[in-house]
Amino acid sequence: MLTVTDTALEVVDxxxxxxxxxxxxxxxxxxxxxxVCALLGPNGAGKTTTVEVAEGFRAADGGAVRVxxxxxxxxxxxxxxxxxxxxxxxxxxxxxxxxxxxFASFHRDPLDAADLLDRLGLTDVARxxxxxxxxxxxxxxxxxxxxxxxxELVFLDEPTAGLDPQARRxxxxxxxxxxxxxxxxxxxxxxMDEAAQLADDxxxxxxxxxxxxxxxxxxxxxxxxxxxxxxPGLDLDDLTRTLPHGSVAKESPAxxxxxxxAEGPQLLAGVTAWCAAQGVMPAGLQAQRxxxxxxxxLTGRELRA
Amino acid sequence: xxxxxxxxxxxxxxxxxxxxxxxxxxxxxxTLTLRNGEQVLLTLVIPLGLLVVLTLVxxxxxxxxxxxxxxxxxxxxAVMSTAFTGQxxxxxxxxxxxxxxxxxxTPLPRAVLLAAKTLGVLVVELLQLMLIGLVGxxxxxxxxxxxxxxxxxxxxxxxxxxxxGLLLGGTLRGLTTLAAANLVWFVLLLLGGVVFPxxxxxxxxxxxxxxxxxxxxxxxxxxxxxxxxVARDLATLVVWAxxxxxxAARAFRWE
Numbered sequence: 001m002l003t004v005t006d007t008a009l010e011v012v013d014x015x016x017x018x019x020x021x022x023x024x025x026x027x028x029x030x031x032x033x034x035x036v037c038a039l040l041g042p043n044g045a046g047k048t049t050t051v052e053v054a055e056g057f058r059a060a061d062g063g064a065v066r067v068x069x070x071x072x073x074x075x076x077x078x079x080x081x082x083x084x085x086x087x088x089x090x091x092x093x094x095x096x097x098x099x100x101x102x103f104a105s106f107h108r109d110p111l112d113a114a115d116l117l118d119r120l121g122l123t124d125v126a127r128x129x130x131x132x133x134x135x136x137x138x139x140x141x142x143x144x145x146x147x148x149x150x151x152e153l154v155f156l157d158e159p160t161a162g163l164d165p166q167a168r169r170x171x172x173x174x175x176x177x178x179x180x181x182x183x184x185x186x187x188x189x190x191x192m193d194e195a196a197q198l199a200d201d202x203x204x205x206x207x208x209x210x211x212x213x214x215x216x217x218x219x220x221x222x223x224x225x226x227x228x229x230x231x232p233g234l235d236l237d238d239l240t241r242t243l244p245h246g247s248v249a250k251e252s253p254a255x256x257x258x259x260x261x262a263e264g265p266q267l268l269a270g271v272t273a274w275c276a277a278q279g280v281m282p283a284g285l286q287a288q289r290x291x292x293x294x295x296x297x298l299t300g301r302e303l304r305a
Numbered sequence: 306x307x308x309x310x311x312x313x314x315x316x317x318x319x320x321x322x323x324x325x326x327x328x329x330x331x332x333x334x335x336t337l338t339l340r341n342g343e344q345v346l347l348t349l350v351i352p353l354g355l356l357v358v359l360t361l362v363x364x365x366x367x368x369x370x371x372x373x374x375x376x377x378x379x380x381x382x383a384v385m386s387t388a389f390t391g392q393x394x395x396x397x398x399x400x401x402x403x404x405x406x407x408x409x410x411t412p413l414p415r416a417v418l419l420a421a422k423t424l425g426v427l428v429v430e431l432l433q434l435m436l437i438g439l440v441g442x443x444x445x446x447x448x449x450x451x452x453x454x455x456x457x458x459x460x461x462x463x464x465x466x467x468x469x470g471l472l473l474g475g476t477l478r479g480l481t482t483l484a485a486a487n488l489v490w491f492v493l494l495l496l497g498g499v500v501f502p503x504x505x506x507x508x509x510x511x512x513x514x515x516x517x518x519x520x521x522x523x524x525x526x527x528x529x530x531x532x533x534x535v536a537r538d539l540a541t542l543v544v545w546a547x548x549x550x551x552x553a554a555r556a557f558r559w560e
Contacts, residue, residue: 055410057560078412080318089407091399093337105329106412108319119309149412152316177309183316 008033008068008153008184009054015062016049016208023049025208026063031201036175036185038199040192042299046208047188048086051155054186055083068153079107082151084142086158092131096122096141099130100148107149116144120170136163143171147178154178156187160194172198192292202291206299219294224264226271228257228282243270257282320412327417327424334425337395344391347490348429352383353440359500360444367502369530376441376448377529378499381522383433384459385497388426388466390490396422396474397482406560426463434459450528458528461542462521468549469517475557493518498526517545 009031016024024046031037039047052058054065056072065072068080090099100117104110117123120140125133133141143159156175160168175198178185189195195202196216204212204219212219232254239259240249247261247270261267268287275282320326338344356379359365360372367374399405408418438446473489474482494500497518503510513519514537524538 057406057409075414078410079320080316081410083407083410085403085407088403090402091333091337091404092402093340094333098333098336102329102333103411106321106326108321109317111314145407147314150314150317152318173309177311178314180309180311181314181316183314 006033007031007066008035009037009186010066011050011054011063012065013063014050014053014060014065016046016053016058017061023208024053027205027208027210028063029203029210029213031184031186033184034179034182035200036179036187036198037201037203038195039186039188039203039205040190040195040295041188041205042190045206045299047205048157049208050205051157051186051188055081055155079149080152082146082149082154084146084154084156084159086161087138089142089145090130090138093129095127095129096133096137097126099141100144103145104148109150111148111150113144113148116148120144120174121167136167139163140167140171143174147174147183151183153184154186156185158188158190160189160191168194192295196291204295204298211298212294216291220291224259224261224267224287225293226259226268226285226287228271228275228285229255230257230275230280230282231255234278234280239271239274242274243267323414323417326413327421330413330418330421331424331428334421335428338391338425338429344395348383348386348391348433349436352379352386352433353436355379355382355500356437356440357444365501368504370445372441372444372446373448373530374502374526376437376446377525378522379437380434380459380525381462381497381518382494382499383437384430384462384521385466385490385493385518387429387433388463389470390486391429392422392426392467392470393474393486394479394483396471397477397486398479400475400558400560401479403560409559423463423467426467430459430463448529450532450534454528454534455525457534457539458521458524458542461539461546462517465517465542465545465549468546468551468553472549472553472556475553498522515541517542520545 007030011030012028014024014027015022027046027050039050041047049058053060054067054072056077067077070077094102097113097117100113104113117126120143122137122140122144125137130138130141139159139162143156146154146156159175160171163171172194175185175187187198200215202213202216202219203210232251234251234257236249236251240247243259244261244263244266247259247267249257249259251257259267259271264287272282338348356375359375363371409415470486473486477485493516496506496513497516498513499518499522503513503519503523506513514523520538520541524535524542527533527535527538
């Protein structure tokens with residue numbers, strides 16, 4: 001029976017604790033059907049915990065999660081949802097081809113295992129046991145095991161962690177093909193370029209809380225932030241007097257300038273006009289924040305354990 | 306690597322029939338067991354080697370014909386090796402490697418997974434019974450007793466040892482399970498009436514006879530040597546089976 005709803009995944013005020021530690025702290029977001037959503041956050045932000053609650057592996061301590069309009073633990077979801085855990089999950093003694101065919105055999109109408117192996121560059125290791133595969137090969141096989149049953153919704157927990165560029169490209173192509181064919185994908189990542197490349201929506205979380213969400217353009221084109229390089233020692237007080245009220249300019253390190261303010265377009269016009277009047281060429285001028293800037297601004301720049 | 310033809314990945318989710326899943330999972334379980342060198346050593350090589358050596362080399366004194374004493378004991382050892390030690394170790398590592406957790410996210414029902422594990426154990430046991438019977442016959446073994454009695458004893462022993470194996474493998478880490486299961490196997494080999502008659506242990510025999518290995522080896526021996534189906538051995542195995550399976554069902558952790 002088809003469920004008439006446009007929401008594939010709905011997370012409302014989710015709370016999950018491990019003893020005294022709160023891993024997810026009132027998180028809410030939803031994923032629309034047929035879209036790719038990236039759950040982005042630093043290590044320990046609560047990404048895997050959130051996904052594992054949605055996969056039915058862990059019970060929530062508070063709030064609610066609905067997967068394809070059902071409780072995450074509903075057995076009816078099993079054929080409809082594909083799961084790729086962060087690591088492990090293969091019998092070490094089975095060969096790559098045997099493992100994929102085993103997982104295919106749990107489904108009535110699976111993808112062709114040999115074709116899937118081929119597209120993920122695993123044909124040469126189809127007869128190699130799981131334990132002898134490289135980390136990247138295990139990752140790709142794990143991805144294949146998650147999609148072989150032709151699911152409606154796929155959870156991918158750090159699908160490209162540790163992959164070389166070619167393997168990452170193959171994974172990205174598969175995710176894009178899944179979206180083209182109407183499959184909903186929730187992936188976790190701490191790679192900005194991956195989220196920027198694949199995701200329709202990005203959900204940034206930190207310390208188990210939502211810190212930002214939106215499309216990549218929405219997140220990166222927000223408030224004005226302009227970077228450029230020029231000769232050291234420009235008169236920044238003079239610059240800010242010509243800019244909209246509340247704008248801030250600083251030089252750090254010498255010769256690298258950062259100007260921040262509320263109104264992006266006016267800010268940019270003001271900066272370039274002032275530079276022109278001073279006869280200064282602003283080199284490498286960057287008016288759009290990268291997703292990485294957004295991410296670091298939101299989650300802090302200090303290193304996490 | 307090729308580009309994807311549109312529609313290749315269109316959702317078409319449906320679980321396979323339970324029969325298909327059971328066949329596929331049982332095949333996987335058997336492949337894993339028979340491909341694993343340690344498992345083959347434990348379930349086939351050691352029992353057959355012990356049978357030949359103990360029968361031909363008289364360093365243990367036993368009542369009656371040597372081969373008639375050792376075949377039932379080695380059969381009990383074989384059941385213990387497969388249902389308890391082999392299953393405990395495999396399950397412990399499957400948990401540690403996240404295999405059981407991942408299978409939990411597929412349409413494969415837990416009941417079908419357990420049925421496949423049980424079928425895998427039974428097929429290996431059938432192989433063991435045939436090979437031990439064949440080697441025993443070559444050594445001059447003349448069994449008595451009825452087949453149904455043997456089936457009943459082996460089935461109860463399998464249930465008891467599976468329960469104990471799943472209890473161990475379902476609660477401890479892989480390497481801990483490996484050590485514990487091998488230690489228990491060795492102790493039960495010595496104290497379970499497989500290699501030495503229980504009478505060698507004097508008064509302790511009154512306690513040792515309630516060990517599952519002792520009940521199974523004694524039950525098979527009384528049946529195959531003297532056509533007696535001993536109620537105490539059957540009852541002992543029933544109690545072990547019930548206690549172990551209930552404990553395993555309560556304590557088992559999938560990850």
